[in-house]
Amino acid sequence: MIPRQTRIDAVGVTHPVVDFAHAPRIVSLVPSITELLCDLGLAPWIVGRTGFCIHPAALVKSIAKVGGTKDVNIGKLRALAPTHLIVNIDENEKPTVDALASFVPHVIVTHPLGPRDNLVLYRLLGSIFDRNEAAELLCTQFNCALSALREGRPQRVLYCIWKDPWMTVTRDTYIARMLEQIGWQQWSAQPEPASARYPVFSWSDQLVREIDMVLLSSEPYRFTEAHVDSLELQIGKPVLLVDGEMLSWYGSRAIAGLHYLNQLRQQA
Structure with a gap:
């Protein structure tokens, strides 16, 4: 029996376990x-993605694009007849998600x-899509990477994601x-803006x-040396030029991200 609580998403909705008899x-x-x-082994059932969904390249290249994370082509997405849509509160705009929810x-x-x-994310998707074993393997890998982290010399850093204007x-x-x-x-600006996370x-x-070091991210702005x-x-x-994917991508990429943090600690 899959625990019900692992199938509750970020807005409190409990999702049923997918019956793969109906793909x-x-x-x-x-x-x-x-x-x-x-x-998690679900690539054969992914019918649509954004143009920014570039990993793993060999698997996603054959998956249809439906626009960007914020400029979604609703008509293209509807034509794919999805049964499941996966979104994120920060990356996708609520009015667009609400419109998509009318037919997904x-x-x-x-x-x-x-x-x-x-860990919650792995188990959420693993339990909904009946990939619990794969999800638990990712949890184990994540916990091993986390336990291998070593705290470095304390640094006050300014992480930059954009230029003109600086963000x-x-x-x-x-x-x-x-x-x-x-x-x-x-x-952190004092006082830190309540409404602007970026x-x-x-x-x-x-x-x-007020800072010891600046980190220039490789994305979304393409900072260079x-x-x-x-x-x-x-x-x-x-x-320091840093790999933005390693520090901002959650999901399975976060495991590599934790190892990457150890590399940064050694460079600083």
Whole structure:
């Protein structure tokens, strides 16, 4: 018997276990969850994805694209006749999800806020889609990676996700909580904006004094080593180019992300 509580999604909806006698048709609007579904062995039942769902490349290349995470082509998605739609509170817009819910029977809402929430996510999808054994294997791998983490020297960091305008993340984000695993604390404006989890900021002497290091993410903005060199000259503080997928993608990618944190700790 699959525990009922593992099938409750982020908005409190309890989903039934899929009967594979009636093959599900899954659309994922979340890149990291598309990858997770494939790692759970569900690729044959994924009929739609966003253009940002790029992993694993060999499996997703044959899956139809339905737009982006926010600019979903509702007509294309409807034509795929999905039985299940998987979305995320941060990445997908509620009016779009509400419109899709009018014709998709099962809308599974996710919202991991920190690394350990991946365990719940694995079991949520594993239990709904009858992949409990695969989900538990991921849980074991995640816990092993987490236990192997070593806290580094405390750092006050500024994680940048965009330029022109410059944008960062608040401490109430998955990214900031990943960094906390090695003792790195994300910079916070005082007072921290209540409504903006990805606030715009401006460089100032005070801000530079408040940080030890800047992290330039490889996504969504494509920061490069040229940006690193330029910013180091500008602010006189260490700047590190980091793999945004490793720090912001939850799901199965989070396991590699935890190993990546150990690498960052050693570089700093």
